[in-house]
Amino acid sequence: MATTDERRRLRVRPDRLLARLRELGSVGAIPGGGCSRLALSDDDRAGRDLVVTWMRDLGLDVTVDAVGNVFAVRTGREGGPPVMCGSHIDTVATGGIYDGNFGVLSGLEVMEVLAEAGVVTRRPLAVAFFTDEEGARFAPDMLGSLVYVGGMALEAAHDIVGIDGGRLGTELDRIGYLGSVPCPGLPPAAYVELHIEQGPVLEAAGGGIGAVTGVQGISWQEVTVVGQPNHAGTTPLSYRHDAGYVAAATTVFARELARELGGDQVATVGRLSLHPDLVNVVPGRAVFTVDLRNTDEAVLQQAEARLADELDRLARAEGVTVERRTLARFEPVEFDPHVVDLVERTAASLGNRVRRLPSGAGHDAQMLARVCPAGMIFVPSAGGISHNPAEHTDPEDLAAGADVLLQVLLALADGDDPPGADRSRDGAGPAAEERR
Ligand code: GLV
Ligand code: MN
Ligand code: MN
Secondary structure, three states, X not given: OOOHXXXXXXXXXXXXXXXXXXXXXXXXXXXXXXXXXXXXXXXXXXXXXXXXXXXXXXXXXEEEEOOOOEXXXXXXXXXXXXXXXXXXXXXXXXXXXXXXXXXXXXXXXXXXXXXXXXXXXXXXXXXXXXXXXXXXXXXXXOHHHHHHOOOOOHHHHHOOEOOOOOEHHHHHHHOXXXXXXXXXXXXXXXXXXXXEOOOOHXXXXXXXXXXXXXXXXXXXXXXXXXXXXXXXXXXXXXXXXXXXXXXHHHHHHHHHHHHHHOOOOEEEOXXXXXXXXXXXXXXXXXXXXXXXXXOOHHHHHHHHHHHHHHHHHHHHHHOOEEEEEEEEEEOOEEOOHHHHHHHHHHHHHOOOOEEEEEEOOOOHHHHHOOOOOEEEEEEOOHHHOOOOOOOOOXXXXXXXXXXXXXXXXXXXXXXXXXXXXXXXXXXXXXXXXXXX
């Protein structure tokens, strides 16, 4: 049994972490060094099988819940809920090898270091990977963790239909990950997620570790415009009901809106399909998505209202119908201040430059924050590039982040009280109230 000082000196093995990242990255590999493992696809199944094998090889107790979330638990000296880390291993279709995978595989590396050093923590530890974090195939994003915390009924999640027509519950069963552990799950004692930043802030600040303060609000909509397909050569502009024009005008409007609102506001039209999609036919139908995000809920609501008004105006002006469907809507989240402090202090004590910052991307930690003290650790992303095969983080930064995770997990698992244990007094969120 290692002494406290010996525990503080424990470090991850970067070579082992990198080897696992590369091996998992080779599953569903795509040109340019990235990978494509859309949730519940055959490649996602292969990635899951590999990580579960590693979990079992480390002697962890592996369970799968009814939405396909996977948990690997390491016993502590005492029982009770584990201190959990993790992330996701599904990717967008044009993903890099780090997004999500880095957090999960760093958790495994921590387990291996502790096993080698003969450390048994007071509380159990767990590494999780949550189903469909990306939401790229089945919206909303963070779906597995949302169901885990009781934010969406299991049946509703199973009935979600993906962009390729697949049903989530059927796909879970098909790939062998429709588990038996009930949802919602039992809240962990605390949750810490290590992740690449996926943006340019840390690199621009000279590198180091990010102590993540929260996650910005997310609004995803799908817009369907129905006009009239017609001849591209013979139809004068005044006769047109051009769904393609409305989609393009909305795309430009979204960019202008984000620029005008300023601050953290961003807006993206990421999917667009036109019908009949032919060179000489005025499009009769357009389906596209709008992703709006802001750390300020009031401004995000303003952006949504302005977009809705503009769509109404365009519909009247062009003589088309417009329907909007919400794919995802999550308010901004603030992480537990004790966990943010712990991440900041631990990273600094290991000699890192540390910066507090909010997350621009969505993460499972924002769902876990509803039921337990939660926080995140960021490492820099080269060029701020992510959701792209070129996504890269230097090995030294990966190792530094994983060392912070190791020490934060030890502090949480061995501490007298998990931070935020007094949440009932500080006012926990509604989901936490329901679950008590
Ligand atoms: C999901 O990871 C997102 O931020 O889009
Ligand atoms: Mn991610
Ligand atoms: Mn992602």
